[in-house]
Amino acid sequence: MNYYEMIVIIDTNLDDKAVEETVQRIKDVIIKQGGEIFKTENWGRRKLAYELKKHQKGCYILLLFKAPPATILELEKLNKVVDAIIKFLVVRLTKKKQIEAMTAAAPKIPVNEIADETKTAGIKTEEKAEGTPEPEGK
Numbered sequence: 001m002n003y004y005e006m007i008v009i010i011d012t013n014l015d016d017k018a019v020e021e022t023v024q025r026i027k028d029v030i031i032k033q034g035g036e037i038f039k040t041e042n043w044g045r046r047k048l049a050y051e052l053k054k055h056q057k058g059c060y061i062l063l064l065f066k067a068p069p070a071t072i073l074e075l076e077k078l079n080k081v082v083d084a085i086i087k088f089l090v091v092r093l094t095k096k097k098q099i100e101a102m103t104a105a106a107p108k109i110p111v112n113e114i115a116d117e118t119k120t121a122g123i124k125t126e127e128k129a130e131g132t133p134e135p136e137g138k
């Protein structure tokens with residue numbers, strides 16, 4: 001299975017519920033094909049760089065998922081049939097991008113919690129090397 005990133009631009013004339021239903025249809029295709037969705041972000045309604053299908057604005061949705069290659073063909077079929085979708089782009093991620101995407105999809109842990117975990121695990125954050133002279137002035 002490959003890792004993919006998909007951007008979908010949905011018609012802004014739809015209400016929020018219809019946008020969510022369209023996104024859910026896309027997710028259903030991915031899951032039905034044996035894929036796994038890691039992240040879904042709604043970037044909101046934005047002005048398009050140029051007019052697409054007589055639309056000036058679009059609702060941008062980002063999906064990060066893992067799926068077999070055959071899933072992309074099914075997604076293309078769905079996106080061409082659904083009138084609410086103005087434009088879409090699916091990009092296969094390289095190994096480096098996969099790692100970046102997975103770390104971005106993982107929940108962020110505040111630095112304070114990481115420091116607390118290292119202390120409780122018995123890991124010293126600063127160790128003095130043997131034979132190193134003590135700095136003067138202390």
